[in-house]
Amino acid sequence: MALNQISVLVDNSQGILAGVTNELANAGVNLRALSIADTERFGILRMIVSDNKLATSVLRAKGLVVKETEVIGVKIGDQPGKLAEALTVLNLAGINLEYLYAFCARTQKHAYMVIRVADNDAAEKALTAAGFHMIEDTDIAKL
Numbered sequence: 001m002a003l004n005q006i007s008v009l010v011d012n013s014q015g016i017l018a019g020v021t022n023e024l025a026n027a028g029v030n031l032r033a034l035s036i037a038d039t040e041r042f043g044i045l046r047m048i049v050s051d052n053k054l055a056t057s058v059l060r061a062k063g064l065v066v067k068e069t070e071v072i073g074v075k076i077g078d079q080p081g082k083l084a085e086a087l088t089v090l091n092l093a094g095i096n097l098e099y100l101y102a103f104c105a106r107t108q109k110h111a112y113m114v115i116r117v118a119d120n121d122a123a124e125k126a127l128t129a130a131g132f133h134m135i136e137d138t139d140i141a142k143l
């Protein structure tokens with residue numbers, strides 16, 4: 001089951017990220033995972049949040065460009081080599097990785113990874129068949 005990720009195009013200038021995160025906090029939206037990739041002029045802020053609808057509404061009301069993308073989330077053991085094992089499963093299944101980033105989670109036994117690939121269903125099937133557990137929206141709500 002895919003997760004919904006919010007991507008926000010932001011200027012690469014001082015205070016922008018603080019402003020975005022303050023707007024979400026003031027609306028009661030909790031950040032579960034985030035990543036930012038930047039260029040000299042702009043950045044792409046990718047987030048998994050507690051309430052996509054509310055977050056999207058708040059950010060668009062501020063004039064920001066917001067896009068929703070389906071990604072997958074996978075729970076991996078918090079041990080050396082477990083991420084490499086998951087990525088090898090995708091590689092052997094012929095699935096190209098577009099990007100990934102880690103989740104903040106309240107557990108010492110697992111790490112949570114957000115993974116973007118072209119075919120979420122194929123990636124989920126390959127990872128599940130290899131013994132990995134997928135993260136669902138209900139898991140995010142419990143964090």
